[in-house]
Amino acid sequence: MYKVPKSKKILYLGVVSERAAEKYGTTPITLDHDMQVFPEAGRTLTVSEFARHVADTADRLWAAGVRPTEHVAVYKTSNFDITVLACGAARIGAVPVMLSPHLDGDSIGELLQRLQRPTLLTDREKLTGPLAGLPLDGLTARVVTTTGSHPGAVSFADLAGAPERRPVLLDPDQPALMTHTSGTTGIPKLVVHSARSLGARGNWQDKVVSFIRKRETVAMHVSYVHSRMYLGLAVLQTRGMPMVFMNDGSPEHVADMLVRHRPGVLETHPNSFLEWEQMLDDPRRPISNVKYFNSTFDAIHPSTMHKFLHATDRRSPVFLQVYGQSECGPLAARTYRRRNALKADGRCQGYPTPFMTKYRLVPRNGEKPSKETPGYIDVATAGRALSYHGEQERFDRQVLGEWWRGGDVGYRTKWGCLHLLDREVDTIPGIESTLEIEDEVLHKLEELTELVIVPGPDRQPVPVVCTRGDEPLDVRRWKAAVAGHPALAAPVQRRLSDLPRTATMKIRRLELARQLAEQLGGERQEEPTAAR
Template sequence: MLRNPARTNGLYIGTVPEQAAAARPSTTIMLDHSLDVLPDVSGYLTVGELADHIDDMAARLYAAGVRASDQVAIYKNNNFDIYILASASARIGAVPVMLSPALDGESTAALLARLDRPYLLTDDTKLDGPLAGADLVSVTHAVLSVSAARDGVVSLQDLAGSPRREPVLLAPDQPALMTHTSGTTGLPKLVVHSHRSLFGRYRPQRRLGKLLKTGDTAAIHLSYVHSRMYLGMAVLLQRGLHVAVVNDTGNEKIAELFGRIRPAFVETHPNSFMEWEELVDDPRRPFSNVACFSSTFDAIHPGTMDRLLKASQRTNPVFFQIYGQSECGPLTGRHYTRKNAHKADGRCLGYPMPGITKYRLVPRNGLKPSRENPGYIEVSTPGRAIGYYGEKERFDKQAFGKWWRGGDVGFSTKVGCLHLLDREVDVIPGIHSTLEVEDAVLQRLEELAELVLVPGPNQEALPVVCTRQGEPLDLARWKRAVADLPKMADPIQIPLAELPRTATMKVQRIKLASILREQLEAAS
């Protein structure tokens, strides 16, 4: 009998859909795109069919030589079949290694070299693009593709009909999944999750799932290579929700899709929510039935929560703001309503998950942590990863017994509410909190789609702005809006699409600062 992820000390992502299908096989998965590995599948599939496709792909991978504990690096075009292929790898006891489709070829080759001669699972888009000319033979055991076979590449298409295999369930503390960090500070680190640590992340998310009604529709736009995708699907499938998986986040597509399916639950990255703000007055009322919005990965601006909650026609819709990290999963959180979202403190990250997570603040300079003197945020959680692959010393530098220092700085209120002011690497001299300044300006200038403060060539606070429609920024209006804020340089305006982002849509601040510094130096 397969293990139920709600009743063991390990979460086995390769068997989650099969468990869900045993209870509710007709629950639907809606797709706004076809699958690269199964081009005939698009539109709708049931959870029963999803489980069968995962079983089928697991059989094909086994026929290709993949065995328990082998590493399967998945680097392909952005598509829901990434979830299917990762689950299939896990089903036969292999360790899926999730590499973002946005990674360049050089970074991908470096991460492959760090691994233990993995199987590379890819497609023609990557082989003819970022990986063209790469020496894959020396860093991989074999190259597998969802596209047609070619010299030196095994096609999964040619392995259709391979004998099915029983699932392999390794010990809870064995590696179960590898994901890379956001990549905001150079070459990503490969975070190793065990079955036990994944279950530690599943527990608090399962609590949120209990607020959702079986049979409702959940719409999700999440990175397929992030651990959140696998935990989110585990919660939604086990709860029996219909799931709409969104690839195309363009406002017109979202308005049409949400206006048609009327989701009761919506989860995506904060930046996507910001872009969807423009739809609050759309006559199709895409958010009218949403009872619960959920955001993680990064802080979200209070004005965004306020506008989206007001777009719902439900009696008491809520917006959950969750603070988490790639290495630890969800850590703190709180919910907002129409009554308080507009006056929310954007730096507030809420409270620990009762009985699951804890945090403490550690002095940075010998002084007691406070708003004026923020301390290191350290957390304790059963969801903490077991290491960085190939970088044990790097991981150990951030681990202090059961506590983990993730690089954020903040303070705590008298009632124990955690507030994040900045990542340590993003602190700018003279600016108390870059995130706090950004919140304030975005609240005052509704024409801004995004504002990012980065250090300029002389470490001055340099605002980078993007307007919603690409219209020129009114500099006089800007100056009035920032008159009472810390001193900043004149803003630089760029198109929203030119902001460098991670797989979870976070702005890569260090990379952005480097690009602007080079441009300013070249122009001087």
């Protein structure tokens, strides 16, 4: 078995745009909103202009007192300017720490404490909202507000005109960026990336983009605090690909944006693709020019891929599904076409990339890993993060030599394809794979916009369902669809907007199970329960 080599490619987030601008400076970056930090930039800027805003941000942060290797926590209202702030901090050698706008004040307080007095980049909305009850004087070295003014905070606007600073490039194996895990299992862990580990991930993604033979417009609706956003920006800018970034993920708005810009590449979270199925009925046919669909962060349902592949007019469209983790980046991938998407096993994550990633299956209970007795999925990649900040022992428990044990369980087919069945913490006795059942039922019931199976108060698998337009679930159709799964409890119906989610739109299954335990109180339900 080959050994994954150490990455030779280094990615410095603070200068990648400046370097890309030397060749592709006029490449457009289009937004569906104004940047709060630089509202004068408008909704269309170039790679060169993006690079100038990054440099301006770096100058202002240095003037505010930020220095190399210091932590800069970015926690503000969702906006594309988050990427400018992060890259600006990186440009002066600081370590941007990306905190989801969806995190509550208590979680932010705990993460700030773990960071040991970072600089906090935030805005007035967060300062008067989730942060209002926190002792920021004791938790931070300084607070910089990107909008308006606030007692005890430095105004970002007042730092305009700061003297220019040259970029600071740290050692490639030093911390360069922190993102956090999805938070599906409690307070998120802060994942520490280096310029080298980011370079390895970027190299993987650059190879994928190299298969796009013509200059296509790329439309993305992706969390601004996820490492995927920064790798995507770096690869697309250095390839000169026009970009469209959407902040509003509602199907109606996304349809308008796609009709206006007609992208050839579309990327979002799996759950967003599922929600966007309703736009496929739009007579303007917003998907008609998309040739490449990309879904990262989590597994996607085969029926969803099938619908999008058949909604485009492009010849031989491709749906790329990537399996990865925050700690390691992309690990395995598989492409789907019109002919095979619906027939595909939704649990198939594809194959590792030769000389870049590899995986192994390890028995959990002394039995050979199989579909009935899935094993731990261990992975090895040059893109593995350095640590969990402030929780090194927790990180080290998952490191087994060159291997990383991320908590997923699955098995390998006779063709070498990796099949992911569940997160270990989400497994339910008597159910081989909750994800597999969800795939099957979503395909049978077009009226469902989401289905999540979680353990109920007595560990019985409880399906939580969401329907189009929040119409009442048709009980007879439901019973017919799940007839082959007698272990399932009666479904609980909820609005899609009420499901607890992460920054990348994953359902927080443990939190949902906790909410159900409070609601159901251990009682078995005979009919669907409307949890509105």
